Amino acid sequence: MTVTLEEIEAAHSRIAGKIEQTSIVASASLTDSEGSPVHLKLEHRQVTGSFKLRGATNAITLLTPEERRRGVVTMSTGNHGKALAFAACREGIRTIICMSSMVPSNKVEAIRSTGAEVRIIGASQDEAEDEVYRLVEAEGVRLISPFDDAAVIAGQGTIGLEIAHAIPRSPLVLVPLSGGGLAAGTAIALKASDPSARVVGVSMERGAAMKASLDAGKPVRVEELPSLADALGGGIGLGNRLTFQLCKDLLDDVMLVTEDEIAGAISHIYRVEREVVEGAGAVGVAALLSGKVKPDGPVVAVLSGRNIDMASHNRIVGLHRTPTEGPPRLVYPL
Ligand SMILES: *Cc1c(COP(=O)(O)O)cnc(C)c1O
DSSP: OOOOHHHHHHHHHHHBTTBOOOOEEEOHHHHHHHSSOEEEEOGGGSGGGBTHHHHHHHHHHTOOHHHHHHOEEEEOSSHHHHHHHHHHHTTTOOEEEEEOTTSOHHHHHHHHTTTOEEEEOSSSHHHHHHHHHHHHHHHOOEEOOSSSSHHHHHHHHHHHHHHHHHOOSOOEEEEEOSSSHHHHHHHHHHHHHOTTOEEEEEEESTTOHHHHHHHHTSOOOOOOOOOSOGGGOSOOOTTOOSHHHHHHHHOSEEEEEOHHHHHHHHHHHHHTSOOOOOHHHHHHHHHHHTTSSOOSSOEEEEOOBOOOOHHHHHHHHHHOOOGGGOSOOOOSOO
């Protein structure tokens, strides 16, 4: 089982009108500091605040009439749950979201307010997952995985189509990486359109499950640790069906960034690019600013979400002045 360019193109027409086709903009400051053209895919401006609405909408649109009647369930670190709830509830489909107590309360409230049922189970995503399987058995609801689902991967892959269309010459695309649905879908679409394109996954050092699994040659568990990139937490599933193999085959590299680098990137994106992103959405820019990725041609960083608690955001941008910003300068006349 796999996902093809044709399925991603079909997903693009299927979800058109239900999602935002977000802009891709040049970053003057990063282009300057990196010495190569750097673009930002402003996917944090997607409806619900993350790209997850693309995959969720594609999966909901593909349900059978019987599945629509019974409802859907998922485990989520927040953004997939929010997106699935939005996509399903707007069509009147029952939605149950199981999550761990690690999920920030702003995300929990955002999901409840869409009309979904929220169940908070245990302190890890794995425990939330057990509850999902129980509900699938007991209530006949359909599981929509946040990443390990062909319809979800095809939906996320529509980002790759939009990038290939905007930057037709062999870009290096930096994609935030957790379960790998975004990275796999983007890589399938991009590489089918432009074989010289490269896709690099970026995760946080604290609890990078896909990186650990790729290194081990099979899906492995990692300890879940608090991180500014909370949307990148959680495992890839020991029984991973699709994304482990796809990431293994299609990603050119996987990079890890530190908490400090993530904070610096959130701050840069706010102070210089004038955008609010969450930690997971900032990791591509963190990889550039830290020098861990050295571009040799056009680069696109996917800003994947903006669902950050604003008190944390204020604290981070207050603490981190970025080198590119320089000291305050007054130019007269004011
Ligand atoms: C889910 C998520 C990711 C990672 O996506 P995967 O498909 O799980 O790799 C990155 N950024 C944000 C904001 C997310 O919500």
